[in-house]
Amino acid sequence: MPRHKATVAVFAVLVVAGCTTDKPTATTQPAAPTSSASRSAEGSGTGEQSKFFVQADFDAQLAMRAQAPQGPADKPWEQAIAPRMADTAKYKKDGPYHLCFSNAAVNNPWRQVGWKTMQAEVGLHKEITKFTTLDAEGKDDKQISDIAELQAKGCDALIVSPNTTATLTPAVTAACGKVPVIVFDRGVETDCPVTFIKPIGGYAFGADAAEFLVEKVPAGGKVLALRILPGVDVLETRWSAAKMTFDKSKVQVVGVEFTDGDAAKTKSIVSDYIQRYGKIDGVWMDAGATAVAAIEAFEDAGLPVPPINGEDQQDFLQKWKDANLTAVAPTYPTYQWRTPVIAALKILKGEEVPKAWNLPQPKVTSENLSTYLKPNMPPLHYALCGCETLPGFPEAWGGKKS
Amino acid sequence: MKRTLPILAVLMVLLAAIAIANPHFLEPAGFLAFLKRAAPLVILAAGQYFVIVSGEFDLSVGSLVTAEVVIAARLIDGDGSATWPVIALLIVIGLLVGLVNGVVTTKLRVPSFIVTLGMLLILSGAVFLWTGGAPRGALSEGFRAFGRGGLGPVPWSVLILLAVGAAAIWLMRADFGKTLIATGDNERAAALSGVRVDRAKIIAFMLSGLAAAVAAILLGGFAGVSAQVGQGLEFSAITAVVLGGVVLGGGRGSVLAAMAGAFTLEALFTLLNLYGISGALEFTVQGVIIIAAVAAGAVHLPRMFTPRKGDAHAAS
Numbered sequence: 001m002p003r004h005k006a007t008v009a010v011f012a013v014l015v016v017a018g019c020t021t022d023k024p025t026a027t028t029q030p031a032a033p034t035s036s037a038s039r040s041a042e043g044s045g046t047g048e049q050s051k052f053f054v055q056a057d058f059d060a061q062l063a064m065r066a067q068a069p070q071g072p073a074d075k076p077w078e079q080a081i082a083p084r085m086a087d088t089a090k091y092k093k094d095g096p097y098h099l100c101f102s103n104a105a106v107n108n109p110w111r112q113v114g115w116k117t118m119q120a121e122v123g124l125h126k127e128i129t130k131f132t133t134l135d136a137e138g139k140d141d142k143q144i145s146d147i148a149e150l151q152a153k154g155c156d157a158l159i160v161s162p163n164t165t166a167t168l169t170p171a172v173t174a175a176c177g178k179v180p181v182i183v184f185d186r187g188v189e190t191d192c193p194v195t196f197i198k199p200i201g202g203y204a205f206g207a208d209a210a211e212f213l214v215e216k217v218p219a220g221g222k223v224l225a226l227r228i229l230p231g232v233d234v235l236e237t238r239w240s241a242a243k244m245t246f247d248k249s250k251v252q253v254v255g256v257e258f259t260d261g262d263a264a265k266t267k268s269i270v271s272d273y274i275q276r277y278g279k280i281d282g283v284w285m286d287a288g289a290t291a292v293a294a295i296e297a298f299e300d301a302g303l304p305v306p307p308i309n310g311e312d313q314q315d316f317l318q319k320w321k322d323a324n325l326t327a328v329a330p331t332y333p334t335y336q337w338r339t340p341v342i343a344a345l346k347i348l349k350g351e352e353v354p355k356a357w358n359l360p361q362p363k364v365t366s367e368n369l370s371t372y373l374k375p376n377m378p379p380l381h382y383a384l385c386g387c388e389t390l391p392g393f394p395e396a397w398g399g400k401k402s
Numbered sequence: 403m404k405r406t407l408p409i410l411a412v413l414m415v416l417l418a419a420i421a422i423a424n425p426h427f428l429e430p431a432g433f434l435a436f437l438k439r440a441a442p443l444v445i446l447a448a449g450q451y452f453v454i455v456s457g458e459f460d461l462s463v464g465s466l467v468t469a470e471v472v473i474a475a476r477l478i479d480g481d482g483s484a485t486w487p488v489i490a491l492l493i494v495i496g497l498l499v500g501l502v503n504g505v506v507t508t509k510l511r512v513p514s515f516i517v518t519l520g521m522l523l524i525l526s527g528a529v530f531l532w533t534g535g536a537p538r539g540a541l542s543e544g545f546r547a548f549g550r551g552g553l554g555p556v557p558w559s560v561l562i563l564l565a566v567g568a569a570a571i572w573l574m575r576a577d578f579g580k581t582l583i584a585t586g587d588n589e590r591a592a593a594l595s596g597v598r599v600d601r602a603k604i605i606a607f608m609l610s611g612l613a614a615a616v617a618a619i620l621l622g623g624f625a626g627v628s629a630q631v632g633q634g635l636e637f638s639a640i641t642a643v644v645l646g647g648v649v650l651g652g653g654r655g656s657v658l659a660a661m662a663g664a665f666t667l668e669a670l671f672t673l674l675n676l677y678g679i680s681g682a683l684e685f686t687v688q689g690v691i692i693i694a695a696v697a698a699g700a701v702h703l704p705r706m707f708t709p710r711k712g713d714a715h716a717a718s
Contacts, residue, residue: 109536257675262633263625268439269675275426275435293625300550315540315626378538379627398538 045253046225046243052236058244061203069360076360077335077386078342081200083354088194091180092350093156096129099344100155100179102146104163104186105138109289109313109380113387114337116397120390121338125345140167147171151178157344160193161185165233180347182340186234195353197339199332199361202237206286208330208363209238209309210245213282216307216326219250221281224273226294228261228287238286251282263293270297283308288329289380291316295323312364315379317372329364329372335386376400406659409646413662416669423676434557440668441559442467442617442624446635447642447664448570448657449613452606454643457586457652458507458514460607462521463614463639466499467632469525470618472532475539475627485544492615499525500611504604514607522636529629537627549623559620566616570657573609579657582606586652634685641688642667644695667691 064081071079099122106115122131132153136143143163148171150158158175159182162168169189175181176192184197213223223246227239239256246253255273259266267290273280274297283294288311298305307326310316312333320327336359346353362384364372372383378398387393394400417427426432446463453460470492477491478484503521507514548558573579584592585602593599621631646663648655671684 107530112536262630263628264621264631267625271435272424272672272675275432276424296550296626378536379540380536380538398536 045256046246047256049243050236050240052233053240057201057237058203058241061201062207062241064200064358065204065208065361069358075386076333076362077338079360080354081358081360083357085352086194086355087352088180088347089350091157091194091347093348095127095348097127097156097345097348098130098132098154099128099157099159099341100150100153101131101133101159101340102143102150102161103133103135104143104161106135107138110332110334110382113382113385113397114334117334117385117387117390118337118341120387120392120396121341123391125341127345128341136163138163140164143168144171147175151175155179156348157182159184159340159344160188161340162188165189180344182343182347184336184340191355194347195343195355195357197336197343197357197359199336199359201361202234202332203241204361205330205332206238206241207245209284209328210242210249212309212328213284213307214245214249214251217251217282221251222254222277222279223251223282223284224270224280225253225256225284226259226266226269226286226290227256229258235286242284242286246284254280259290261287261289263290266290267293267297267300270294271301274298274301274303279303281306285309285311287311288313288316292319295319295325299323312372312383313379314374314377314381314383317364317369317383318375318379320366321369321373327366331362331364331382331384333359333361333384333386334382335359335384338386374399406646406656406662409659409662409666413666413669416666416673420669420673420676423673430555434555434560436668436672437560437563438557438624439672440665441557441563442620443635443638443642443668444563444661444664445566445613445620446617446639447646447660448566449610449617450636450639450643451570451646451648451655451657451660452573452582452609453514453603454640454648454650454660455586455652455655455657456582456603456606457589458603458606459518459640459650460500460503460610461515461518461636461640462499462503462525463610463617464632464635464637465522465525465529466496466611466614467618467621467635468629469529469632470495470615471622471627471631472529472537472629474545474618474622475537475541476533477539478542478545479539480542482542482544485542489545489619492618493612496611496613496615496618497608498611499614500608501604503611504607507607508600508603518636533629537629539627541622541627545619546623546626549620549625559624562616562620566613567658567661570661574657578602578605583653586654588653637685637688637692638667639664641691644692647695650696 067081069079069081070083103115106112122128132150132155134146134150136146140163147160157180160172161184165186165188172181172183172188173190173192181193182195182197183193187196217223225242228235254277257269259269283306285291285294291308291310292315295305295308305323305325310327310329312329312331316329339357339359343353343357374383376394376399381397385397387397421427427436450460450463474488474492477488499521503518506512506517548562552558553561581597581602584597585599589599642664643660644650645666646655646659648660670687674683
């Protein structure tokens with residue numbers, strides 16, 4: 001029985017980690033996901049800086065937020081921020097093409113939305129006659145054998161969404177020698193892929209949310225930070241950027257709590273804090289999945305909802321509009337799932353692509369909320385899917401017509 | 403009652419520790435909030451108690467809770483008029499899953515550990531397949547009221563908890579309870595003295611399924627739709643029951659103690675949270691409790707009670 005429990009625990013961690021996938025670009029991060037939980041006891045209330053924090057990546061991501069992306073404004077998934085183009089002439093070949101995709105998992109709503117979007121993107125291009133996909137189901141070992149298997153299938157280009165960074169690096173390196181490789185979402189510790197596609201990243205996400213709170217919460221106001229769990233690189237970046245922002249501000253971080261991504265637990269924690277402090281003036285979250293639960297804790301306590309951040313999930317956007325919240329939603333856009341297909345075709349046609357393809361990472365604000373809120377979509381749909389004009393929308397994404 | 407005392411003492415100590423860390427806990431609102439939060443686990447523990455005291459396990463309750471919440475959201479889809487029919491359906495589903503668990507365990511002679519583990523996998527797989535990892539639809543306000551709202555200051559979940567607790571205690575005092583304990587204590591002896599062992603066990607599984615349905619209604623109401631809502635609840639429920647001094651393998655322990663065990667576990671989680679200890683540790687704590695409680699039972703029972711070979715060991 002304990003073994004099964006451990007499996008459950010590990011599974012929970014994986015599910016949660018897969019939820020919010022982003023990755024600093026540098027290759028210098030510590031590989032071991034040791035706990036670097038920042039507790040609320042010392043100093044500014046934000047605790048020690050995360051072991052995963054990389055100053056250069058942080059600076060680069062924050063700078064990227066202000067840079068205008070190049071490319072068509074109505075197609076952010078084709079845009080790139082400060083691209084350095086890579087020549088792809090040596091990969092040029094005639095169609096039709098056989099694309100292959102090694103997917104880390106489809107085990108959470110974010111990946112579900114992205115995966116549907118990618119399939120629809122493939123459907124747009126008739127020169128892609130075959131699209132072979134293997135789902136690694138969140139397992140590194142399966143993805144390593146998946147990548148090897150795909151190399152034997154005669155792919156013209158291989159798209160990889162790595163499950164973890166360090167472990168998948170050798171598999172991707174091996175594939176690079178045989179076929180042009182496109183990596184997106186999380187990176188790998190090699191520059192052999194033709195292009196690495198990702199939105200700006202976790203530091204920008206965390207900073208966007210924290211800066212909003214610092215602006216809206218009065219000096220000395222009490223901010224509660226809710227994180228999913230410690231020690232996961234992709235989540236540590238979001239918090240470490242928020243910590244930098246809070247440390248420079250006058251708000252007081254009264255708690256940094258871990259929710260395990262569980263709505264009931266989130267609601268309980270927020271209720272506890274409301275009880276303990278009487279009033280909480282702002283809530284920072286490293287992912288939006290439980291934002292509605294946090295909001296409900298205030299509602300159930302009969303209190304006004306303080307400034308809060310969520311993500312671009314429909315349930316949060318709907319609540320935001322209905323309750324007229326003071327809120328912001330940084331995003332980690334699912335439209336990035338369209339880009340690898342576009343990149344693969346460009347590479348096979350010999351057109352140059354950005355070596356590091358940094359996609360814009362917009363945030364939902366009260367000004368643009370109405371453009372992102374789509375009441376006919378399911379509650380866990382991600383608004384920045386870039387999928388509205390794709391065939392099959394909205395039914396294929398679980399939405400209703402009209 | 404005598405067997406309930408140790409766990410009640412532990413519970414009091416934990417509640418006092420919480421009160422020291424958080425004085426608001428002693429106010430009616432704070433304490434009611436705690437009861438409300440504990441209600442689903444206490445109800446699940448009561449259901450799990452019936453199964454465990456009859457000598458079996460029910461590992462399927464966690465994924466049953468998830469399945470029920472996801473089904474409710476999909477079927478209600480925000481439509482208030484669907485609330486009551488869907489609640490009725492959830493209860494039927496809970497009873498039905500319990501019936502299947504019970505029948506396969508008793509009639510086909512498959513160990514309940516395997517049956518309910520299989521049911522856990524079947525239900526979680528089915529939920530994943532059906533939802534594709536992202537639940538759809540929404541619960542109505544009326545449905546959510548059971549987990550969110552209340553009658554004046556008293557949350558509905560606390561009232562439901564009181565009703566379920568009273569019913570469980572009444573059931574165990576009635577003939578059914580004595581039959582169930584006899585079944586768990588010595589199945590063969592019970593059968594030879596005229597107890598319909600299979601029927602008692604099937605009813606125990608159905609009660610556990612019913613408890614899961616009620617817990618699902620409260621949990622879904624409390625925090626809304628989520629595909630993770632029931633994750634790990636089967637272990638929390640079993641830990642709670644064991645913590646209450648109920649012997650794995652059956653035949654001994656009171657339902658009141660099992661429910662007190664659930665309160666204690668919830669208090670422990672609350673305390674861990676108050677001291678800022680990560681949620682990942684909850685699994686560890688539960689693991690330690692299960693092993694320690696079973697070990698303690700194996701060490702002390704022969705001296706305190708009539709020695710009975712086998713039943714404490716049957717658990718490990």
